[in-house]
Amino acid sequence: MDLYQELILEHYKRPVRAGLREPFEAEVRHVNPTCGDEVTLRVHVAGRGGDAVVEDVSYDAMGCSISVASASILAEEITGGSVTHARETYEAMHSMLTSKGEDPGDEEKIGDGVALAGVAKYPARIKCALLSWMAFSDALHQAEGAQQ
Amino acid sequence: MTAAPFPDEELARIRADFPILTRTVRGGHPLVYLDSGATSHKPRQVLDAERGFYERTNAAVHRGAHRLSEEGTDAYEASRDTIARFIGGRASEVVFTRNATEAINLVAYAFSNAAAGGGGGHGDRFGLGPGDEVLVTEMEHHANLIPWQEACRRTGATLRWVPVAEDGRLDLTDLDGLLTERTKVFAFTHVSNVLGTLNPVTELVARAHAVGALVVLDACQSVPHLPVDVGGLGVDFLAFSGHKMFGPLGIGVLWGRPELLDEMPVFLTGGSMIETVTMERATYAPVPQKFEAGVPVAAQAVGLAAACDYITDLGLDRVHAHEQALTERLLAGLATRSWVRVLGPADLRERGGAVAFTVDGVHAHDVGQVLDDRGVAVRVGHHCAWPLHRALKAQASTRASFAAYNTPGEVDVLLDALDRVPAMFGLEVHA
Ligand SMILES: Cc1ncc(COP(=O)(O)O)c(C=O)c1O
Numbered sequence: 029m030d031l032y033q034e035l036i037l038e039h040y041k042r043p044v045r046a047g048l049r050e051p052f053e054a055e056v057r058h059v060n061p062t063c064g065d066e067v068t069l070r071v072h073v074a075g076r077g078g079d080a081v082v083e084d085v086s087y088d089a090m091g092c093s094i095s096v097a098s099a100s101i102l103a104e105e106i107t108g109g110s111v112t113h114a115r116e117t118y119e120a121m122h123s124m125l126t127s128k129g130e131d132p133g134d135e136e137k138i139g140d141g142v143a144l145a146g147v148a149k150y151p152a153r154i155k156c157a158l159l160s161w162m163a164f165s166d167a168l169h170q171a172e173g174a175q176q
Numbered sequence: 177m178t179a180a181p182f183p184d185e186e187l188a189r190i191r192a193d194f195p196i197l198t199r200t201v202r203g204g205h206p207l208v209y210l211d212s213g214a215t216s217h218k219p220r221q222v223l224d225a226e227r228g229f230y231e232r233t234n235a236a237v238h239r240g241a242h243r244l245s246e247e248g249t250d251a252y253e254a255s256r257d258t259i260a261r262f263i264g265g266r267a268s269e270v271v272f273t274r275n276a277t278e279a280i281n282l283v284a285y286a287f288s289n290a291a292a293g294g295g296g297g298h299g300d301r302f303g304l305g306p307g308d309e310v311l312v313t314e315m316e317h318h319a320n321l322i323p324w325q326e327a328c329r330r331t332g333a334t335l336r337w338v339p340v341a342e343d344g345r346l347d348l349t350d351l352d353g354l355l356t357e358r359t360k361v362f363a364f365t366h367v368s369n370v371l372g373t374l375n376p377v378t379e380l381v382a383r384a385h386a387v388g389a390l391v392v393l394d395a396c397q398s399v400p401h402l403p404v405d406v407g408g409l410g411v412d413f414l415a416f417s418g419h420k421m422f423g424p425l426g427i428g429v430l431w432g433r434p435e436l437l438d439e440m441p442v443f444l445t446g447g448s449m450i451e452t453v454t455m456e457r458a459t460y461a462p463v464p465q466k467f468e469a470g471v472p473v474a475a476q477a478v479g480l481a482a483a484c485d486y487i488t489d490l491g492l493d494r495v496h497a498h499e500q501a502l503t504e505r506l507l508a509g510l511a512t513r514s515w516v517r518v519l520g521p522a523d524l525r526e527r528g529g530a531v532a533f534t535v536d537g538v539h540a541h542d543v544g545q546v547l548d549d550r551g552v553a554v555r556v557g558h559h560c561a562w563p564l565h566r567a568l569k570a571q572a573s574t575r576a577s578f579a580a581y582n583t584p585g586e587v588d589v590l591l592d593a594l595d596r597v598p599a600m601f602g603l604e605v606h607a
Contacts, residue, residue, distance in 0.1 A: 029549045032542075032600065041602055063541055063557035064565065064572050090571060092541035093601065156541060 054170035065091030099160035205551025213577030225482035255481035264405035279430035297441030344520035371520030427476035499529035
């Protein structure tokens, strides 16, 4: 089954940067109502405009291997990078996951995220993989609002 | 019950009636459909009946006087009669809705519409307001919970619920405190769609009636699987969906005691449900038409009647015995796997053909996906019973549910496929 890449199972069993931490500018909670998966996610952004950096993404994810692994991959890829990079990564992940398999994902942009490419062929699971990314996008938006 | 499960040859004949069962999925695996609790498949007899209606009779029934309209109306009303008799009721007591969800909403709205002065009803049995209570249970499908939450919100009444015990049965210890003179309606499920728990309906009905509460029974998971007789159960209302009992999508049934249906205010309004109409007001048709606004779901009714006939021909006692045997086989298989936790009653006599379980350390989505990879279709998630899962401390579960067409071999395929789960997700299995 191409869904469960070794890398996904690794992230699932040992999620990177898991747990909720301080400081943070925004905290969001997203749920997947069809299965009850939940993620609480915090972002800590430092600096402004073009210099803004995502200092920390911390999260508490309860759900299937796909949703937990996706949160872990997100934290790994995004933390320490610029906000611009975070946005690009989000767009690239979103595009791959909703492409029905057309977009295989670009490892340059999304790193371990490519391991989730197989999810696009399982429509019922796309929401699981997207959950933490939607939460992150939401949190980033709020964090920037809080900075204004 | 002394009926026997279907032997192999008979089972093969039954399966041949369901065209979809010859399908393969996911790279050639035969479909092992264990999700009939969500929706069942349809036999040729039902598909033919529905198609026959469209090909020969199609008309807006109860409207117009041409030949097709007459025949369509006859077919629709004859179907009502068949479906009513299937549950031991009379045609005049059966209201067709879109599904069970709408049937339950119809009753819930009767309460709040009566409180708001809605038309078409009389008497005060359907008044609901501050100080009144609605009782449900913690094991309800959302379809028998949210309509009551909202009815309480609209009227100021209070929602209370019977808790679920750890073993997946209703905890009735405090029922006297929950079911009181203040209780206007007690709505509960006959059989849990998650746990398969068979609730003690006649006992609960007696307790409810003793305090003057009306009883609404969600029979979605009982009518398709065991003989149900509205008279014997003593309930006031009973709701079920056609699509879970070999019938078409798009039709549900509300059975109600005739005097109560008569007292209830109208719900959906428009054409077909009226008696006279002026610009200022309308008077309403008698039951059941007063609750069937819009062009009736005639083809679906004809299909559902064919489904009732189909089940009657199989024999509901045989269907029940067959599903019980499958349930027993699955429970026995799961019991030998220490990493599986079965939710719900252990005793076969207290449960129907739905088995929900969790696998330690693995989310139901992942379990379901591994099964699906072998062609096994089960339900994963909270199965529209989120509070129940919370009560049982399960975030989600995997549910297998049976119908007459399932085979013992399919149970074995499920168990085999399940055995891939621990290795895949790196569980330490102590067998
Ligand atoms: C116990 C129970 N009640 C209510 C429903 C709602 O049925 P429907 O969605 O057909 O209205 C279902 C099935 O989904 C069910 O299993």
